[in-house]
Amino acid sequence: MFECKLAEDGQLLALTDGRSAETARFHAVWLRDNAMDEATRAPGNGQRLITLADIPADLRMTGAALSDGVLNITFSGDAGTIAFDPGWLMANRYDRQQGRAVRGWVGPEITCWDRGLNAKLPTASFAALESGGAPLRDWLGALARYGFAHMSDGPVENGALMKVVDLFGYVRETNYGRQFEVRTEINPTNLAYTGLGLQAHTDNPYRDPVPTIQVLYCLESSAAGGDSMVVDGFAAARRLREENEAWFDLLADHCARFEYAGSDDTHLVARRPMIELAPDGELTSVRFNNRSAAPLTDVPFEKMPAYYDAYRRFGEIIDDPAMEVSFRLEPGECFVLDNTRVLHARKAYGGTGHRWLQGCYADRDSLLSRHRVLSRQHTAA
Numbered sequence: 001m002f003e004c005k006l007a008e009d010g011q012l013l014a015l016t017d018g019r020s021a022e023t024a025r026f027h028a029v030w031l032r033d034n035a036m037d038e039a040t041r042a043p044g045n046g047q048r049l050i051t052l053a054d055i056p057a058d059l060r061m062t063g064a065a066l067s068d069g070v071l072n073i074t075f076s077g078d079a080g081t082i083a084f085d086p087g088w089l090m091a092n093r094y095d096r097q098q099g100r101a102v103r104g105w106v107g108p109e110i111t112c113w114d115r116g117l118n119a120k121l122p123t124a125s126f127a128a129l130e131s132g133g134a135p136l137r138d139w140l141g142a143l144a145r146y147g148f149a150h151m152s153d154g155p156v157e158n159g160a161l162m163k164v165v166d167l168f169g170y171v172r173e174t175n176y177g178r179q180f181e182v183r184t185e186i187n188p189t190n191l192a193y194t195g196l197g198l199q200a201h202t203d204n205p206y207r208d209p210v211p212t213i214q215v216l217y218c219l220e221s222s223a224a225g226g227d228s229m230v231v232d233g234f235a236a237a238r239r240l241r242e243e244n245e246a247w248f249d250l251l252a253d254h255c256a257r258f259e260y261a262g263s264d265d266t267h268l269v270a271r272r273p274m275i276e277l278a279p280d281g282e283l284t285s286v287r288f289n290n291r292s293a294a295p296l297t298d299v300p301f302e303k304m305p306a307y308y309d310a311y312r313r314f315g316e317i318i319d320d321p322a323m324e325v326s327f328r329l330e331p332g333e334c335f336v337l338d339n340t341r342v343l344h345a346r347k348a349y350g351g352t353g354h355r356w357l358q359g360c361y362a363d364r365d366s367l368l369s370r371h372r373v374l375s376r377q378h379t380a381a
Contacts, residue, residue, distance in 0.1 A: 002066055002086040010060035013073065017090055024093035028059050032075055034092070035082045055079075103281040104241050104248065111145050112235040117325050122146055126154035126332075129167055137374035140168060144371055148230050148337035154217070156331045161217035161358050164334060169366030172211050174204070175266045182216065182357035198291075200231045200318050200345035203361075205287040206258040206294075208270040211361030214339045218329035222353030229326045229345040230337060233286030236317045237275045240310070243317075247310030250299075251275045254307065258287065259294035271298065274314065285340035288318060318343060329357070338364060 001018035013031065016023040032055050033048075035041070040050055056077050063074035063081075071084040106112065122142035128135040129151065143149040154160055161179060165171050171178050204210050216228070241248035252275040261267040276285040299307045317323060324345070329335070337344060339361070349355050 004064045025095040104283045123150040140371035147342040150335045154332040168370040169362050172361040179360040198346045200343035201289040205289045206260040206268040206270045212364035213362040216359045217334035220354045220356035223349040223355040226349030226355045227328045227347045229324045231343040250307045250310045255298040257294035258292045
């Protein structure tokens with residue numbers, strides 16, 4: 001049961017949900033802009049048919065009434081009476097205490113983690129994912145929540161990783177090609193193509209925008225060592241903030257520079273904070289890659305020593321074994337990660353065996369879109 005009341009000469013509507021006793025206020029211009037009637041939104045795709053210029057600046061509401069669970073609002077001018085779903089309005093209300101005063105907040109759809117996730121690694125078999133439906137929905141949901149997920153029992157064949165990307169989106173091609181080989185090379189263009197151990201890092205921080213999804217697929221794993229590790233960059237950033245808020249602010253407020261010039265035809269440079277926040281303080285991404293760090297030139301002279309202290313401590317947190325989830329990839333296994341959040345690493349390997357992974361990049365928006373569609377289909381069913 002809902003109740004409504006107009007206020008401030010029709011400039012505001014107060015809507016109360018009788019079940020929760022919550023009240024939310026809405027401005028007339030916001031309501032008109034977000035109306036879902038056929039004159040405002042295209043029936044097929046929901047895209048807006050009007051512009052803000054079509055809404056009078058002095059718009060007000062002249063009437064509001066609830067009938068059979070529908071809120072009917074009459075606007076001044078020629079807009080007439082438009083029906084609204086009061087439940088939808090409460091779900092999209094903006095008159096609420098934001099609770100986001102702390103910089104580095106994350107939404108309820110994000111779960112930060114440490115090594116405790118080793119006991120409940122988000123994983124599924126390729127056959128289950130290929131069947132679609134609930135298994136794929138849940139796996140993509142875990143990937144969105146934790147920033148990475150593991151897959152097992154896939155085909156052991158060249159290019160099999162493309163079948164993984166096909167489950168949710170499209171390959172993002174870079175200067176490394178549609179896919180790249182992760183194995184020892186002579187005169188490698190990237191340290192990933194050696195047997196050296198690699199510190200946890202995000203890929204391609206020198207690219208803007210960075211590839212948001214990375215897939216690493218194992219085809220051979222007979223060498224000693226080479227275990228994979230992942231670290232939640234959001235958890236690391238929030239731990240830094242808890243330890244020293246001033247250090248967190250330094251890494252969030254000043255841009256680092258990243259650069260790659262590994263071949264004659266490629267020279268990439270990007271300038272972004274290591275810890276990136278939205279204007280309201282939401283933690284949106286982490287860029288950390290010591291191998292690709294260029295000289296710091298955007299930190300004020302007097303703050304440079306403190307910035308390096310913050311940078312050092314952030315690296316120590318990332319390197320802390322308490323922060324890492326580790327696993328060994330076997331042929332036919334892969335992991336997919338959110339490259340704007342989760343750092344990945346590799347232990348050194350060598351000996352007489354071989355280690356061969358193939359990798360590629362994709363975009364997170366298509367992955368999240370696929371998850372929303374599957375979730376919507378499940379709800380409709």
